[in-house]
Amino acid sequence: MNKRKPKFLDQLSGVMRLKHYSIKTEKSYVHWGRRFILFHKKRHPQEMGAPEVQAFLNYLAVDQHVSASTQNQALNALVFLYKHVIKKELGTINAIRARRPKRLPVVLTREETQKILSLLSGGNHLMASMLYGSGLRLMECLRLRIARSWACVFVFGSKTLIFQANTL
Incomplete structure (x- = not known):
């Protein structure tokens, strides 16, 4: 029986499966490995190192205008490829x-806020006014307890304080 050494990207898949990476991560890393090889005109990654990885990442950022997370994913894939398949450290990139x-953040003007509040009525108006005027979080507003005689709003179990009292 003729045993051939598996293709390079198949080796990458095999190592990822041995390390129990998810199928989606495996496909993504193989994709970045393939793009890296094609970018360098089908040179074997063993013949390349940190300068070639840096050139590829620069190409992605400058020419392809990829997002930061996409560039990070490509970098992680190539670092994995070199560390676990080629068994070579890349060094600083x-x-x-x-x-x-x-x-x-989207901030409404006072006029926009007044217009929105004027369109509400009843309990919705009261809650929206409380949220706007007091800085309460939504769930804090929904869990309010009313004490009529004190003219205060009590917030129990808020994120910042366990007990908070605001005068009306």
């Missing part, structure tokens, strides 16, 4: 990092 977009 100073690739251009894809930037995560800065997300600003």
